[in-house]
């Protein structure tokens with residue numbers, strides 16, 4: 001476990017988050033239950049914003065809200081003074097309802113519809129990140145209709161693709177996102193968008209991957225992006241004032257992942273800031289306004305999911321399955337890409353871990369697994385099970401598969417807890433059925 005003041009084992013040997021014993025959380029709210037640690041989220045927002053400010057200067061941290069989106073998270077990140085990025089009309093609507101300052105939003109997506117683009121303009125979104133020629137055309141038309149201009153970026157591929165502990169450099173990325181710099185595609189769309197009257201092309205965007213630990217991959221991306229800025233400046237006199245380097249900072253999920261404190265997460269920002277400052281000095285570029293878009297690292301470790309152990313199946317010599325009252329409907333990440341998680345027996349935190357289990361969900365899919373081969377103390381029906389680092393891409397990817405309820409979300413802070421997303425009811429399940 002990546003312990004901290006707000007996620008630790010208490011004197012009863014119980015897991016405690018935000019000063020609240022997980023046993024109390026189960027008694028008050030039931031399971032399955034998402035629990036989010038407000039201090040963690042606030043701390044890391046502050047660390048990111050302060051580090052960007054101190055190490056670089058002009059710029060913005062934009063929380064990638066697809067990681068976890070609901071009214072309260074937009075209120076919290078706004079209170080902490082950072083921006084956001086969103087990828088759908090639904091996320092824009094939620095942010096706006098939460099009173100989020102829409103000029104601090106970057107709007108992304110490889111297939112934004114006309115109505116989504118129109119909504120973004122109506123809300124006065126700060127930046128729209130263009131990812132196709134026809135999108136640029138549609139946006140130009142919509143801006144004409146409204147008689148406005150819109151700040152835009154273009155999504156590019158710098159030819160660096162990074163995932164977890166590895167990164168590779170490729171000449172040409174096969175990706176549904178962005179325009180390759182290497183192939184000349186990016187240069188062509190830059191010229192195209194730059195010629196649009198209503199589109200104010202202020203810079204470029206790239207996002208090289210997710211769950212990245214290798215800081216070298218960010219440095220490499222910065223090299224490529226600033227080379228390209230230099231090239232565009234030399235060849236066309238196009239000078240950009242903004243650079244958006246995306247997100248993707250790796251977090252702790254399980255053994256093998258680096259354990260970091262909130263303050264240590266600042267290292268990603270420091271590395272990026274210093275490498276960018278070096279590059280612009282070396283290449284004689286104007287210092288761009290720097291946007292960074294961490295999502296997972298803001299909410300991931302802040303969240304845990306609590307389940308109750310149900311039926312336990314021993315397949316002699318093969319495997320022990322614990323079936324829990326949740327599954328792929330609240331956490332589809334193992335089923336999607338064998339994501340690793342740490343599992344704890346939340347009321348027996350000090351007991352020796354002697355039995356190997358696989359944690360199975362209750363959905364009608366053999367692939368509905370939450371974690372394979374985790375060591376736990378002997379588990380009995382009714383035991384409280386905690387899965388850690390579930391704050392990102394769990395609730396936001398949840399579904400009502402098998403007509404299970406999407407679990408509610410409880411926020412904890414200073415020993416107190418409150419719903420930020422209410423439980424669903426049977427009526428919710430049939431609300432739109434005719």
Ligand SMILES: *Cc1c(COP(=O)(O)O)cnc(C)c1O
Pocket residue numbers: 064066067085108207209210211246247248249293294295296297
């Ligand atoms: C998903 C995404 C992010 C955030 O990635 P994390 O791995 O959650 O930090 C940032 N920017 C864009 C454009 C994204 O698609």
